[in-house]
Amino acid sequence: MKQTSLNSLLIISLLLIHTVLIAYSANRHSPNLNEPGHLVAGISHWKYQRFELYRVNPPLVRMVAAFIPTFFMNIETNWEHFDERPGVRPVFRIGSDFVIANGENSYWIFTVARWVCIPFSLLGGFFCYRWAKELYGTRAGLLSLSLWCFSPNILAHAQFITPDCCASAMGIVSSYFFWKWLNGRSWLTTLFSGFAMGLALLSKTTWIILFGLWPLLWLVWQFIEGESLEKGTWKSQIIQLATILGIGIYVLNVGYGFEGTCIKLKEYQFVSESLSGQDYADENQSVLPLRKSSNRFKNTWLGEMPVPVPKNYLIGLDVQKKDFEHFGRESYLRGEFRDHGWWYYYLYALAIKVPIGYWIIFILASIHAIACWAGKISLQNLFVLGLPVFTILVLVSSQTEFSHHLRYVLLIFPFVFIWMGQCVLWISKAKPKTSCIFFISFVWAITSSLYCYPHSLSYFNELVRGPLKGHEHLIHSNIDWGQxxxxxxxxxxxxxxxxxxxxxxxxxxxxxxxxxxxxxxxxxxxxxxxxxxxxxxxxxxxxxxxxxxxxxxxxxxxxxxxxxxxxxxxxxxxxxxxxxxxxxxxxxxxx
Known part of the structure; x- marks a missing residue:
């Protein structure tokens, strides 16, 4: 009983410290480049039940952020630059108009909006603890929770109303419940998994990969188990899996108020080459937002099919794809600018933006996983934790039209933190020298992160001599986002x-x-x-x-x-x- 109470106290204390760290840094920093756009988009969702603004990302986090400013604060809005033409993104200009209209009161408005979003990060930390605990024990859960709470990259993005930290949290919550379903396959875990999947889809479009990733994980799980299933059992599992995906789509539509759900594909107007079927390679990059819209599916049998997602969700994917096609945005790495990116950009960014102590703990945890391999169980858990990490890294690294932001791979962090939690199992059995390496690495990691705090967005590790030299390697939101x-x-x-x-x-x-x-x-x-x-x-x-x-x-x-x-x-x-x-x-x- 005493141990349980102590564990509960440690969990509460870590989450409370995390809350204080986020709340203080949120109050210290000005709106970053993207936040005004997110906030005005969220306000428009509440006031007008429309989702055109910032449709390249789903509305969950910005609707939560905008709730109190919209209904309980005296704010000024200016919509004169609203423009709904295909491919146009007026949200940044409207966000700028919002800041101008509200003046220095904007600092307080954004602080409140940021504070409202803190529970997303707390949820992510708690599920890191819970999943690691169920896999490796309570101490492993506490380690994973600590890694989340003090990670400079989590602290950096948890303070903003941008979707990256929220998406990381909802991704691990949904993946946890899907893992529970794989272990038990009950209708209760089916419902929880589907609902959590819907919230993940509403947090960031990247999680659209779940529609392919989860069926694949289920097949791999069955293959590893190697047990023959009766026909009725297969049918039951397939029905439950389809139910999970169906609930996820339903929750996604609820989040958009079913705006434009089930419109026929031929009725859309697309601006990306992939969906419009037009080649824009020779166009002037400065006029890309005004591309002539088209639809490659208009005269095909696919065009007659109703699309089961909200209209602005699909259009947002199209606009995002357009931004990656011939965008001409200059990318920067190690002092070099060029008009396209690098396939290894995010691997390099992880190497210098994650504390060295975290990397050492990751290596120790991986050595433990190899040394204490438990056959089927270890392999199944490796796929459930590792396949999302691998998929996201490959997906993001393959988009070499431009390379800008480590935050694009923030989604992988909680999966890795859970994996790192098993390190304590090996330490408890290891020689004093190994235990000493772990504790030094842990203290070094936390100290390094807090030394840079509250400027966690600009964190760089000691390999590149810290944040003062970080700009020699990376820029943009990795160090300078207008904060x-x-x-x-x-x-x-x-x-x-x-x-x-x-x-x-x-x-x-x-x-x-x-x-x-x-x-x-x-x-x-x-x-x-x-x-x-x-x-x-x-x-x-x-x-x-x-x-x-x-x-x-x-x-x-x-x-x-x-x-x-x-x-x-x-x-x-x-x-x-x-x-x-x-x-x-x-x-x-x-x-």
Missing amino acids: DLKLLKEWIEEHPEAKPMHVCYYGTLNYYGQEDIKALGVDYPLPPINTTGDPNFVPPPGWYAISVNYLKGYGWKQPKNGFTYLQKYSPVARAGYSIYIYHVKEKSLKM
Whole structure:
């Protein structure tokens, strides 16, 4: 009884610490590049029961985030830039208009919206504990929970209203219940598994892979078991599996209010090459959002089939696919820019964005799995935990049109944390030297994560000398997502001598100018732009604050390499790890 109470206390304590860490960092950071779009989309879902905005992702997390702002807060909205033409994505402009309309009150609005989403992360952590406990015991569950609660990548995305952490949580919840179904195949686990699958589908479109992954896992499970099933048993299992998938589709439709469900395929207007059947390879990339829509299925027998998913769910998949086709977005890795990505980008990002201590624990856990192989049971659990990880990594790595964000593979983290939990089984039987390696690795991992906190988004491990050198390897949301504007504002207020000040911030100005950051209390002109590429370009004396993305030469909607001249100077301060502050004097150049 005492041990049970102690375990419960540890679980509650870890989840409480996790909550405090997320809540504080959510309050410290400004809206990132994508959050205004997510919030206004969520508001539109509640107010108008329409799902066009941000349809490249399902609406679960943004509807939860927008609930309190929509119904219980005094907010201003501006929908004048709404545009529903095929392929157009006006949500970023509408998000910028929202920030302008609400001014500095936006900080509090986004803080509240973020806090409402904290339970998603708590749910993910709890199911890491529960699954690892059922596989390897209570101590393994506590280890997996700790790995979730202190992971810098989970902390980074759990504080935002973007779908990545929510999708990771709902993915592990749904996979847990499917695993329970595989073990018992009862109608109760069938219902739970189908409902959880629907929530996963509503969290991120990536989980559409479950429609192929789960039937495959069921077949593999049966093959490994090697037991012959009677005809009636096979029929029962197939009916239950079909029920799981059917409930998942039903819950997905409920989330969209059955908007456009069962429209015939021929009635859709698509803009991607894959679904429209048109070749856009020679088009000007700047006008891709205005592509002429079409439908390759219009005059085929498939066109007569009703589509059992919401209209904007399928259109969102189409628009997302269009963004990956000939998009021309420049990608960055280890100081190199190019107009397409790398197949190994996400493997490299994992190597330097995950604490080294986590990697050591993963290796120890894998050694334990090999040393203590339990035949069929180990193989079945390996497939249930490992196949989603492998599938997601292959799927994401194969999209080499551009490579930008480690968060695209955040979905694999809870599966790996559960796998790592078995490490404690081996440690309890191992020699003191091995146990010492484990404890040092665990303490090192947590310390490394908390050392960077609350700037967890900008975390890099010691292999690349931490977040101060991280931008030499990765940029974009791996280090600079526009999250540190509030910290810059505070620094400027604390340093009135920093005049004249110039600011180049990677946020919504990335699209529409500086009006929104003026509304957020940072009203300063852009630094001079080096339009000629002159390596000897010298700006006038003054103070310069620049986001890392532009410092490194990122050029999306800004002059490429227009601000890289500041790399010749030594920064005097930082706002987090994503905005560098320079004081340019006559003799401030490095020698």
